[in-house]
Amino acid sequence: MDRFEAMSLLVAVSDAGSFSAASRALKVPLATLSRKVGELETLLGARVLMRTTRRLALTDAGLAYVAAARRILEQVEEAEREVAGEFTSPKGQLVITAPVMFGRRHVLPLVAEFLADFPHIDVRLLLADRNLHLAEDHVDMAVRIGALPDSALVATRIGTMRLVTCASPALLAGHGAPARPEALGAWPCVAFDMPSAPPGWRFREPETGAILDIPVRPRLSVTTTEAALDAALRGIGVVRLLQYQVAEAVARRELKLLLEEFEPEPAPVHLIHAARGQMPLKMRRFLDLAAPRLRTTLARLAETGLP
Template identity: 65%
Template sequence: MDRLEAMAILLRVADAGGFSAASRQMGVPLATVSRRVSELEAHLGARLLVRTTRKVALTDAGAAYVASARRILEEIAEIEQMTAGEFHAPRGELVLTAPVLFGRLHVLPIVADVLAAYPEINVRLVLSDRNLHLLEEHVDVAARIGELPDSRMVATRIGAMRTVVCASPQLLAQRAAPTAPEDLAQWPCVNFEPMSPTAAWRFRRRDTRGGCDVPVRPRLSVSKAEAAVSAAARGVGVTQVLHYQCADAVRDGLLQIILPDFEVEAAPVHLIHAARGELPSKMRVFLDFAAGRLRERLASL
């Protein structure tokens, strides 16, 4: 039995909440996942998991073992990086993740600068609107928009992002512009579903510090911000997106921002990475490169 492999599989089962989910995430047959955990339990002479029809739960011994195994695997990864020289010279693969459009517009240009300046660094940039789990999916640095949950991650704030409502000049020319969020009930809207799955848009009340959800009437619902912006620019309806997603269209006069006095508080933007001891040189280089440049890009919006 490969105990390190068995540890890694056990951690994935514990984090995923079940054998089937761990099997899918790792691309390992379900039978192999179950067998490795059973072999580990037999080797230790202790039951680590309580199996039910729907999920698994850690026993007390299992919880203690998982905490220790996680620390051991992280230390092994750091030792391997140090042996390869990644702590002393900027080299090796750097895995980054960012939201799709934000990554393409703002992270990719910085990655290009890093690659030009450091020929021994290679980058894998994972653009996804799903928040990847940094430790499980072996991601070094992530760009995140929004409040961060409490975690073991280290966060560097690089700015804030407005949530804006915008419409095409042609649509606004057809009637008086909305003066309050409730006016949107009379306007056709383009709903960006990941931001507003229930077709209710969030606004700040002018007279209080609180917020309110205002139902809208979607003529069109889309799953990508670029589609929402494009449809709004064509006059299909009013849309609500993050500012960076419509900034080019606003700059080019294709859209106008409306109801700015009712915008919710701007969402923080961070670069995050796992808490650890000494950072590999490739990560220090990227964080030094990215933080200042991203602050400038976000401030320019």
């Protein structure tokens, strides 16, 4: 048995939460994955995984072993990168993820400049409106909009982002502008049809800071921010998006911001990466380029509302 391979597979199963999810992520047959983890348990003389009704869970022995295995795997990976020269010269592949629209508008131009400056680095830019898992999806660095959970990830704060409500002038001409969030109950709205989306829209009383959860009537539900923006531009309904997603339309007066004084606190924006000791130069160089530039972009957007 290849003990190092078995350790890697066990960590992958623990991260994925099931043998089937790890099998898909690793492209390893499910039977092979189960057999090799079983062989490792036999070698250890202890059960490291137990099944629950919802997912796999680690035993106490498994928790200790996986933590140790993760440290060993990270040390080996770091040693391999050092031997390959990633710590002495910027080279290799850099994998970056960002929200779709933010990535296309603000990260892609930085990547183009970065590639021109560093000819020995290749970049995979993964644009997705769901948060990819850095370890499972083999991501080096990510742009995150929103509060971060406690984790071992390293976060560099680059600004904040408003969550804004807006509508087209044509829609407002037929309805007038709502004076308070509660009025939105009578308005047609454009909403996201996603499993994690809350049932209503959250606002905040400007004087007291009290939270207002307002139910809305989705005249149209969509699954992408681009579709929500297009629907709002066509006057289908009121939409709620992040400020950068509507900034150009607002600047062209194709959309008008509503209920600005009732907006919730702006969401923090970070660049995050895994904490793995010394950072490879390819990541260090991209962070040095991207952090100040994105910080300037977000500050300008916060001050002027212009993209």
